[in-house]
Amino acid sequence: MTSNAGARRFRRGYIRVKKIFLTGLCFLIFAFSSCQGKNADSANGGEAGGNAVNSDGLIVVGFSQVGAESDWRMANTKSMRETFTEAKGYRLIFRDAQQKQENQIAAIRSFISQKVTYIVLAPVTEDGWDTVLKEAKDAGIPVIVVDRMIKTQDNSLYTCWIGADFRKEGGTAVAWMEKNFGTDRRLIIAHLQGSLGSSAQIGRTEGLQAGIDKNIGWRVAVRDSGDFTQVKGKEVTERILKQYERIDVLYCENDNMAFGAIEAMDAARWTYGVNGATTIISFDATRAGLEATLEGKINYNVECNPLHGPRVEEIIRQMERGEIPSKLAYVDEIAFDAKTITRADIDARSY
Numbered sequence: 001m002t003s004n005a006g007a008r009r010f011r012r013g014y015i016r017v018k019k020i021f022l023t024g025l026c027f028l029i030f031a032f033s034s035c036q037g038k039n040a041d042s043a044n045g046g047e048a049g050g051n052a053v054n055s056d057g058l059i060v061v062g063f064s065q066v067g068a069e070s071d072w073r074m075a076n077t078k079s080m081r082e083t084f085t086e087a088k089g090y091r092l093i094f095r096d097a098q099q100k101q102e103n104q105i106a107a108i109r110s111f112i113s114q115k116v117t118y119i120v121l122a123p124v125t126e127d128g129w130d131t132v133l134k135e136a137k138d139a140g141i142p143v144i145v146v147d148r149m150i151k152t153q154d155n156s157l158y159t160c161w162i163g164a165d166f167r168k169e170g171g172t173a174v175a176w177m178e179k180n181f182g183t184d185r186r187l188i189i190a191h192l193q194g195s196l197g198s199s200a201q202i203g204r205t206e207g208l209q210a211g212i213d214k215n216i217g218w219r220v221a222v223r224d225s226g227d228f229t230q231v232k233g234k235e236v237t238e239r240i241l242k243q244y245e246r247i248d249v250l251y252c253e254n255d256n257m258a259f260g261a262i263e264a265m266d267a268a269r270w271t272y273g274v275n276g277a278t279t280i281i282s283f284d285a286t287r288a289g290l291e292a293t294l295e296g297k298i299n300y301n302v303e304c305n306p307l308h309g310p311r312v313e314e315i316i317r318q319m320e321r322g323e324i325p326s327k328l329a330y331v332d333e334i335a336f337d338a339k340t341i342t343r344a345d346i347d348a349r350s351y
């Protein structure tokens with residue numbers, strides 16, 4: 001065989017081997033990329049563009065939680081996590097918004113893109129939800145609002161709401177104040193508000209304001225927000241103690257701000273509680289809040305029950321049965337007086 005013919009045969013063989021190699025390489029690249037794409041989709045809980053609920057027969061619940069700002073919030077999150085487990089037929093996608101509405105809106109949009117079965121929203125504030133809830137409605141995903149309320153002109157944007165009657169909670173505190181201070185004496189009140197614009201703050205403030213409007217001797221010397229946190233509750237109280245000689249009632253819109261206020265009062269050697277100059281009223285009745293009530297540091301503590309997990313599950317079960325849940329559902333709540341609370345009262349509670 002001449003060297004030219006041999007060279008030609010070698011070239012033809014080389015080109016054939018090269019073609020086979022390149023075809024195989026293209027196939028491998030295509031197979032890997034489509035597999036990767038599928039894995040990415042299944043990581044989001046479904047087939048490529050498929051419905052998350054179908055991936056493994058679980059009901060997928062996207063829960064946008066306010067944050068982790070208080071003992072109440074932690075108990076609320078625990079209740080939801082303990083309820084929506086795979087053993088009970090759910091996949092819970094939990095998002096903590098660090099008390100920022102923009103994070104909740106982003107979470108809801110991610111739930112929509114993952115095609116969850118239900119969206120549960122604990123809204124940080126009442127306003128600003130219409131746009132994103134319209135997107136959820138257009139995607140055919142029911143929205144259950146829990147804890148605080150949303151304000152909207154279009155009630156079709158959410159299926160239902162379950163939570164506390166915050167104004168009633170404030171009214172309960174005012175009734176106790178009337179009983180213990182009378183209605184015709186001068187009362188100097190310092191008011192620690194929760195996160196401004198949240199239903200809990202709006203309702204508890206309205207409850208107090210109704211008492212002030214009714215009892216002419218009552219006066220709010222100072223009103224400031226501690227954002228439902230212990231750190232800010234302490235900061236606000238430190239400022240108050242520097243400005244005022246006398247505070248008859250410190251009205252704290254949650255336990256964690258009351259704990260911060262107690263820290264500030266201790267540091268300033270300011271007396272409070274059942275044996276002190278300043279009466280402390282608080283809300284939530286968390287375990288730590290009730291311990292402080294039992295110790296006489298908090299005079300009166302109005303419960304706000306955080307155990308919404310089973311309540312939300314009941315709503316979902318109703319909807320799975322094709323039933324329509326009540327649009328609004330209020331939870332029953334009680335209150336605790338430092339003068340009558342017992343250890344048994346606290347031990348009987350699950351949070």
Ligand code: GZL
Nearest residue numbers: 069070072147200228254304
């Ligand atoms: C009340 C809830 C409030 C609690 C606070 O339902 O929204 O938010 O009172 C919590 O402790 O931060």
